[in-house]
Amino acid sequence: MDNLKEYIIEKGQKAKLAARVLSTLDTDSKNKALHAMAKALEENMKSIIDANSIDMKNGEEKGLSKSMLDRLLINEKRILDMSEGLTQVSKLPDPIGEITKMWKRPNGLTIGEKRVPLGVIGIIYEARPNVTVDAAALCLKSGNAVILRGGSEAINTNKVVANLLSGACKECGLPEGTVQLIETTDREAVNIMLKLNEYIDVLIPRGGRGLIQTVVKNATVPVIETGVGNCHIFVDESADLKMAEDIIINAKVQRPAVCNAMESLLVHEKIAEKFLPIIAASLSKLGVELRVCDEGKKIIMDSIKDEEILKHIVDATSEDWDTEFLDLILSVKVVPSLDAALDHIYKHGTKHSEAIITESYSNSQRFLNEVDAAAVYVNASTRFTDGFEYGFGAEIGISTQKLHARGPMGLQQLTTTKYIVYGNGQIRK
Amino acid sequence: MDNLKEYIIEKGQKAKLAARVLSTLDTDSKNKALHAMAKALEENMKSIIDANSIDMKNGEEKGLSKSMLDRLLINEKRILDMSEGLTQVSKLPDPIGEITKMWKRPNGLTIGEKRVPLGVIGIIYEARPNVTVDAAALCLKSGNAVILRGGSEAINTNKVVANLLSGACKECGLPEGTVQLIETTDREAVNIMLKLNEYIDVLIPRGGRGLIQTVVKNATVPVIETGVGNCHIFVDESADLKMAEDIIINAKVQRPAVCNAMESLLVHEKIAEKFLPIIAASLSKLGVELRVCDEGKKIIMDSIKDEEILKHIVDATSEDWDTEFLDLILSVKVVPSLDAALDHIYKHGTKHSEAIITESYSNSQRFLNEVDAAAVYVNASTRFTDGFEYGFGAEIGISTQKLHARGPMGLQQLTTTKYIVYGNGQIRK
Numbered sequence: 019m020d021n022l023k024e025y026i027i028e029k030g031q032k033a034k035l036a037a038r039v040l041s042t043l044d045t046d047s048k049n050k051a052l053h054a055m056a057k058a059l060e061e062n063m064k065s066i067i068d069a070n071s072i073d074m075k076n077g078e079e080k081g082l083s084k085s086m087l088d089r090l091l092i093n094e095k096r097i098l099d100m101s102e103g104l105t106q107v108s109k110l111p112d113p114i115g116e117i118t119k120m121w122k123r124p125n126g127l128t129i130g131e132k133r134v135p136l137g138v139i140g141i142i143y144e145a146r147p148n149v150t151v152d153a154a155a156l157c158l159k160s161g162n163a164v165i166l167r168g169g170s171e172a173i174n175t176n177k178v179v180a181n182l183l184s185g186a187c188k189e190c191g192l193p194e195g196t197v198q199l200i201e202t203t204d205r206e207a208v209n210i211m212l213k214l215n216e217y218i219d220v221l222i223p224r225g226g227r228g229l230i231q232t233v234v235k236n237a238t239v240p241v242i243e244t245g246v247g248n249c250h251i252f253v254d255e256s257a258d259l260k261m262a263e264d265i266i267i268n269a270k271v272q273r274p275a276v277c278n279a280m281e282s283l284l285v286h287e288k289i290a291e292k293f294l295p296i297i298a299a300s301l302s303k304l305g306v307e308l309r310v311c312d313e314g315k316k317i318i319m320d321s322i323k324d325e326e327i328l329k330h331i332v333d334a335t336s337e338d339w340d341t342e343f344l345d346l347i348l349s350v351k352v353v354p355s356l357d358a359a360l361d362h363i364y365k366h367g368t369k370h371s372e373a374i375i376t377e378s379y380s381n382s383q384r385f386l387n388e389v390d391a392a393a394v395y396v397n398a399s400t401r402f403t404d405g406f407e408y409g410f411g412a413e414i415g416i417s418t419q420k421l422h423a424r425g426p427m428g429l430q431q432l433t434t435t436k437y438i439v440y441g442n443g444q445i446r447k
Numbered sequence: 448m449d450n451l452k453e454y455i456i457e458k459g460q461k462a463k464l465a466a467r468v469l470s471t472l473d474t475d476s477k478n479k480a481l482h483a484m485a486k487a488l489e490e491n492m493k494s495i496i497d498a499n500s501i502d503m504k505n506g507e508e509k510g511l512s513k514s515m516l517d518r519l520l521i522n523e524k525r526i527l528d529m530s531e532g533l534t535q536v537s538k539l540p541d542p543i544g545e546i547t548k549m550w551k552r553p554n555g556l557t558i559g560e561k562r563v564p565l566g567v568i569g570i571i572y573e574a575r576p577n578v579t580v581d582a583a584a585l586c587l588k589s590g591n592a593v594i595l596r597g598g599s600e601a602i603n604t605n606k607v608v609a610n611l612l613s614g615a616c617k618e619c620g621l622p623e624g625t626v627q628l629i630e631t632t633d634r635e636a637v638n639i640m641l642k643l644n645e646y647i648d649v650l651i652p653r654g655g656r657g658l659i660q661t662v663v664k665n666a667t668v669p670v671i672e673t674g675v676g677n678c679h680i681f682v683d684e685s686a687d688l689k690m691a692e693d694i695i696i697n698a699k700v701q702r703p704a705v706c707n708a709m710e711s712l713l714v715h716e717k718i719a720e721k722f723l724p725i726i727a728a729s730l731s732k733l734g735v736e737l738r739v740c741d742e743g744k745k746i747i748m749d750s751i752k753d754e755e756i757l758k759h760i761v762d763a764t765s766e767d768w769d770t771e772f773l774d775l776i777l778s779v780k781v782v783p784s785l786d787a788a789l790d791h792i793y794k795h796g797t798k799h800s801e802a803i804i805t806e807s808y809s810n811s812q813r814f815l816n817e818v819d820a821a822a823v824y825v826n827a828s829t830r831f832t833d834g835f836e837y838g839f840g841a842e843i844g845i846s847t848q849k850l851h852a853r854g855p856m857g858l859q860q861l862t863t864t865k866y867i868v869y870g871n872g873q874i875r876k
Contacts, residue, residue, distance in 0.1 A: 038793065041817075121838065123837070127827055127831060127836075129837055136849050136850075137819070137849065215663075219849050220849070234644075234667060235667050240669070240670075240848060240849075241669075242850070258872070261872040264872065265872065265874055268874035268875055269874075272875060364467065386867045387471055390467075390470065390563070390566070393867075393868060394866070395868045395870060396868070396869055396870060397869075398556055398868055398869075398870025398873040399873065399874045402868065402873065404875075407556075407875065408552070409552055420566065420649070420669075421669045421671070421850055421851040421863070422851040424863050424865060424866075425864075425866050434853050435854075436822065436823060436853060436854070437821065437832075437837070437853075437854050438815045438823050439822060439824045439825070439827055440825055440827075441824060441827025441828075443687070443693065444827040445694055445701075445827075445828045445830070446697055446701060446828050446831055446833075
């Protein structure tokens with residue numbers, strides 16, 4: 019594209035103008051637009067699916083993996099899901115305008131903290147076209163304008179979908195810049211967005227580590243970092259081992275490719291002889307490869323003779339402790355104490371989700387207090403770190419940074435506050 | 448300094464270790480350290496003043512301005528003020544450990560949001576050595592380790608002060624990395640800090656626009672932007688003109704060099720003929736230069752003949768609307784309506800502090816709703832945007848960004864949250 023920078027700046031200008039209107043828009047108007055967006059998707063299934071089939075064909079030719087192609091695929095069922103998602107967002111409470119607190123000062127000034135939109139949000143994401151719809155819905159409901167930059171694999175689908183969403187907004191009288199897609203696959207477009215401080219208030223990258231690091235390292239626009247989760251589960255000596263087994267299987271196997279899946283198992287040495295053979299047998303049957311420390315491997319080898327299981331047991335390398343496998347692979351380490359587990363998590367954790375399985379009150383409290391992560395669990399699966407599971411009704415991503423938002427982000431995390439101050443002539447002494 | 452990078456990384460490592468200890472430190476231990484810090488300053492006044500006199504001498508030789516030299520100066524009174532500040536911070540409630548909310552999910556999971564420290568905070572600041580003490584106190588009380596990088600003009604004072612603070616912490620059994628100063632004036636040290644993501648969780652720049660922009664544009668560590676305030680006061684047609692005059696004088700003259708001082712006056716055309724001559728006379732008597740739009744200047748020239756006043760009236764240039772003068776200079780514009788005032792603020796404001804003087808209920812509400820700024824005032828001075836004035840008991844700076852913190856930042860803004868989740872075996876379906 020010629021004049022790429024001008025093209026992006028124009029989007030930025032339109033978004034900024036739209037944000038000013040959206041910031042004071044009433045809830046009914048936002049919900050009406052969400053319903054119109056849902057209707058537009060349902061009434062134009064054919065054009066979405068046609069566009070998607072071009073993306074699918076290109077993807078096959080490019081040799082995308084089966085799982086990538088599956089994430090790219092749009093069919094009637096998935097369009098209905100997206101439409102249902104829009105309706106769901108319309109039912110969520112509007113976060114904007116809430117006075118989160120209000121107090122009076124001795125001089126009579128009354129100061130209130132009011133929830134307001136962030137302004138213009140840039141979302142940079144990969145592959146899945148449903149993010150286009152999700153992100154647009156959540157940004158609109160929270161009174162923000164959004165600039166979407168999806169993955170090149172989904173460009174044809176995204177163009178059609180974004181046009182439908184944008185058209186529905188326009189129909190409802192919302193400004194042109196409410197929902198916009200960067201309609202080019204030129205990678206330089208991302209670099210321009212990263213430095214568009216004048217027009218974009220916040221950037222949220224959603225995707226793999228490479229994308230997120232590119233954004234974090236190069237953006238001058240404030241970023242909410244999402245994603246990487248090297249999540250541990252520590253099985254304490256007092257753990258209910260059946261509970262531990264169920265939770266570990268859930269956390270590792272239910273959906274291994276997501277950031278809240280478990281990547282590393284720490285087992286207290288006092289129960290390692292009893293527990294490791296059990297968990298090694300269950301996980302290997304589910305196709306999980308275990309990368310085990312020397313001590314743990316010895317325990318497993320001493321007690322298991324079944325070759326079908328043993329072929330899933332390999333030696334852990336030092337890199338394994340820092341690897342987010344996102345696959346049916348688990349690193350396993352025997353630790354001498356809770357302190358050793360805390361040290362290991364401190365050293366290798368990514369501050370995403372960490373869990374302890376224990377019946378010890380004191381150890382549960384120490385784990386909750388001392389582990390520095392977005393979400394810390396006692397006797398539950400790390401897989402719960404999710405906006406829907408937390409009851410937020412939505413999720414735009416999971417923040418792994420400490421500023422602004424930490425953990426699952428729903429509508430509220432797409433807002434900021436301003437102070438509104440009521441005076442009657444006060445001056446500062 | 449040779450090996451500057453290693454030197455800074457070592458500070459980062461020590462800070463990170465300290466942060467882990469500080470995150471679970473009880474309130475009493477933190478307060479004890481704050482008292483020890485206060486005592487150390489009071490007992491070592493001579494060495495602080497001696498070091499300061501070197502900085503003062505160097506500053507005079509370098510030709511620093513009188514106001515710069517005044518900000519650099521440390522005397523017994525100022526040391527007692529710093530010590531008193533430490534005692535005040537010890538009396539503030541400890542923000543850490545608060546459970547801000549807690550709820551139960553249908554599956555029985557109990558999810559709590561708990562306030563925890565940010566970790567390691569980097570403060571990059573200019574001139575005034577009292578920031579060294581303030582920042583150390585607030586970071587410690589909020590459970591954070593701090594790495595301080597002060598201005599080169601104050602390096603000798605800062606070294607002595609930081610050593611005293613750090614020594615007091617050590618005496619109280621706190622880790623070595625609790626309070627650290629970068630003890631070199633090499634500017635490259637800042638560049639290294641800006642990219643020290645592994646060790647620094649948040650950077651807060653405090654100082655002039657140049658410093659802040661350098662940090663915002665170059666940091667990969669998350670930044671809280673502070674500072675620039677092109678603050679407006681709009682005098683509506685229904686304003687109580689005596690109140691308007693008092694507030695404008697306060698906002699412009701009481702302390703013109705700070706970010707919440709007023710920089711631009713907007714006057715509704717319906718009261719311009721009455722009000723402009725009044726305010727021009729009062730402000731000019733206080734030494735304020737008025738840079739006035741054509742319409743406003745004509746009104747003033749038509750009604751005032753006193754040369755003493757008129758010599759303070761000059762033509763506004765288009766740059767004046769975007770200038771933070773930080774001096775006894777005010778831009779003045781006549782506007783035809785509230786809408787025009789809102790448009791002007793939208794276009795030229797820096798989203799810091801904005802005020803309307805009005806007796807109209809509807810206009811006050813529209814101004815509060817529609818102006819996008821950290822603090823929006825009705826019938827009060829913009830000078831109130833301040834952590835102490837808001838009742839926070841402290842202030843680390845005034846955030847002008849939308850992420851994480853907006854407006855005056857006290858102890859709470861130096862914290863983040865984590866989710867603590869109590870389960871009894873839950874797995875995700």
